[in-house]
Amino acid sequence: GAVVSQHPSRVICKSGTSVKIECRSLDFQATTMFWYRQFPKKSLMLMATSNEGSKATYEQGVEKDKFLINHASLTLSTLTVTSAHPEDSSFYICSARPNSGKGQETQYFGPGTRLLVL
């Protein structure tokens, strides 16, 4: 149980294009999901909290117009990197917090998406 999927697993795009990353909780419902960014050999940096049915809450320094988040249902959140530039290249990883059951206190992570902007 508590499986989170992410798609795509890796993507290469040209500078100036937009990239959408999907995060799905496969066997549980999640009102709250989180998006993190991780640079090589560094820790996870929280970008934003995604709430189903309401606007995302962005961490300080994260551009909300650059990183669009949509939490369309209790099992799906998407992150769109708009007008991507090489400095947006990174490992993006989502997590989901179960609404009920034993895992409510924690959050489960997707496998991550490696984005390379050329």
Place this chain on the structure above:
Amino acid sequence: AQKITQTQPGMFVQEKEAVTLDCTYDTSDPSYGLFWYKQPSSGEMIFLIYQGSYDQQNATEGRYSLNFQKARKSANLVISASQLGDSAMYFCAMREGLKTSYDKVIFGPGTSLSVIP
């Protein structure tokens, strides 16, 4: 100020031995949660163990145990009988603001563990 400190950037342990990974945290919330995650080279984040601030007993999950010392604000991870597959990055994390608008989990800098055959 960094809220979660992991003072060991890298650790080595002999196979079958026990190892302790250090974690200290800082919060003024009376209710919080502490986690440990494992990240192998593949990048996936694997949940290992959870400790609530009001839990009376230290959490254990198989070979993993969390040495929770609330007064010292430390939450060290103990891995018993290390295996080669335990080689990975280990992150200590804290959940603050439970069930408030700022409820979120933040991560420490991580410790790279290498298990030697």
